[in-house]
Every structure is written in C-alpha cells, then in structure tokens.
C-alpha cells in the first residue's frame with residue numbers, strides 16, 4: 197500500500213519521465229532514482245489520478261503474429277522408408293506363400309516302375325543312452341541295402357537338450373558334440389526321401405544344424421509333410437507328422453485316425469511318431485470304400501527313464517519304424533511293423549516275374 201503522503205508532483209514527474217523514455221528502466225535512469233522507486237511512483241500516480249498507461253508493450257503485435265522460428269538439423273532415419281518396407285514385405289509374403297503352396301502334396305516320382313517301400317523311421321534319439329543303437333544300425337543297413345527302399349525320417353533325431361533341459365546331458369554318456377556327429381551320420385544316408393523335424397529338433401529353430409546337414413540330398417520339413425509318391429501309373433498320398441493333435445488313453449492311433457476322419461481320408465497313410473509307442477491299422481470307409489492306413493512309429497528310445505517315471509509300459513518290441521510297401525502293378529499299399537519282414541516282402545515282390553502271354557482261343 198502506497199503511503200498517502202506521496203505528493204502528486206512526484207507521481208506526475210515519474211509518469212512524465214515514462215512518457216518521455218517509454219520504459220521504467222530508462223525513465224529511472226533519466227531521473228537518477230532506482231527502478232523500484234520510479235515504478236512505485238508511476239503506478240501510484242495512475243491509480244490515484246487515472247493517468248493513461250504509457251509503458252511500451254514488451255513485444256510488438258507483429259512479434260505475436262510471426263513467432264520466431266528455427267531450423268532443425270537434418271538427421272538420418274534409423275528406420276526403413278515405409279514405402280520401401282511395404283514393397284519388401286510384399287516380396288517376403290509372396291515367397292513364403294509360394295513356399296507353402298509348393299509343399300502342399302509335394303510329389304516325389306520313383307524312377308523305376310517296380311514295387312518300392314517307404315520306411316518311416318521312428319524317433320532315433322540317437323544320443324540317448326536308452327536308444328537301441330544296434331537295432332537302429334540294423335534297420336539303417338537294411339534300408340541301405342534293400343533295392344527299392346527309401347527312408348522318411350519322423351524327427352527327434354537327437355535329444356539336443358536346450359534351456360533347463362540341458363541338465364539332462366548329465367544323465368547321458370553322449371556329449372552334445374557327439375550327438376551332432378551321430379545326426380551327421382544318419383542324415384548323410386542317401387536313402388532319405390524326406391526328413392521331418394520333431395520337437396527336439398525344432399528347439400534349435402532356424403539355426404538347427406540339421407537344416408544344414410540335410411541340404412542338397414533330401415527334403416526337410418518342420419513337424420509335418422503332406423506328399424504323394426508317383427510310380428508308374430499309381431500315386432500314393434501320405435500325411436506324415438511328428439504328431440497329430442488329439443490323444444486317447446485307449447487308442448494309440450486316435451490322433452492319426454482323427455486327422456483321417458476330419459479330412460475325408462484324404463491320404464492313403466496317416467502316420468505319426470513322437471509318443472514312443474507303436475500302433476498300426478488298416479481301415480476302409482464303409483460309405484466310400486476308401487482304404488487308408490493309420491500308424492504310429494515307436495522309435496528307438498526303448499529304455500526311456502521319463503516314460504518309466506510316468507508309469508508307461510515299455511514292452512513293445514516292434515513298430516520302431518513303420519514300412520509301407522507299394523506295388524504299382526496293383527496300386528496297393530501294405531504296411532508292416534517290422535522292417536526285416538517288410539524288406540523280405542519287398543524283395544519277393546520285386547522278384548523277376550515270368551509273364552505268360554494270353555493264348556488265343
């Protein structure tokens with residue numbers, strides 16, 4: 197509150213100084229008083245006597261209309277240009293779709309018009325102490341030396357433990373490096389038509405060494421493959437998967453059977469592996485007459501601590517691999533749970549046959 201004794205003359209003197217100088221600071225400097233004193237007298241005079249405010253605005257109207265601007269630096273963008281990214285993504289999707297389309301019922305052609313067999317080799321788990329390695333070697337040798345036999349690997353080639361499961365290397369004699377050496381040995385065989393990757397193999401994702409080992413001599417597929425094999429005038433369709441969805445405590449073939457039923461028996465053979473138990477059945481649809489086989493290969497991990505701890509039985513002594521023998525002369529597929537028996541049948545089927553010409557009546 198200004199003292200009422202402030203004389204009008206002092207107030208007017210201050211007001212007039214501001215009129216002359218335009219600013220409080222310049223007016224105070226001209227009068228030889230402090231800025232605070234001058235400001236006090238100026239406002240007191242205006243308050244008491246109603247004088248006009250003659251202070252110049254701090255900013256001009258023009259300054260408000262055109263605020264100051266700045267020029268930013270030109271910075272390189274770490275992200276890809278959006279149009280270039282969209283173009284690239286279109287190309288990626290086109291390649292992915294074309295690759296998927298090419299694998300729908302991919303066709304293999306047997307070059308010789310004669311009976312042949314596909315051996316669906318069950319989970320080897322070749323580095324596991326519980327793998328029956330002598331049986332596996334015998335079956336591998338049979339496929340190698342039986343004319344007309346080809347292999348389809350059902351996956352889980354090695355344990356290849358990852359993450360928390362790597363502790364299980366402490367429960368097996370074979371090292372990780374030796375396990376990959378085994379994989380190199382078995383994948384290097386020339387009889388492979390097709391190889392699947394099971395859960396143990398897919399743990400390694402895109403970087404799995406198995407993908408490199410198989411390159412150039414066999415088709416490799418993640419988890420499952422739908423394919424057909426042409427020989428002479430006949431074509432057989434096969435849907436092989438490390439496993440199909442679905443399970444039943446009462447039926448080891450529930451999952452492949454479900455897939456067959458839900459797809460209208462769209463293949464001659466639906467075969468799985470993975471659960472380390474075996475089953476095999478031939479069925480014929482009572483409405484369409486379509487014949488199809490359902491199978492599950494047991495694999496070679498016959499002494500399975502994990503299965504034993506969970507209470508599963510391990511007395512099955514066949515079905516480690518499932519063999520489908522196909523005869524182009526009849527169009528029939530016949531499946532076996534024993535590789536040796538299948539090899540004998542195939543060899544017999546391929547025997548030289550004497551063809552007796554029809555006698556004219």
Ligand SMILES: [Fe+2]
Pocket residue numbers: 319352394395396438470471
């Ligand atoms: Fe598996």
Ligand SMILES: [Fe+2]
Pocket residue numbers: 319321352394470471472495
């Ligand atoms: Fe397995």
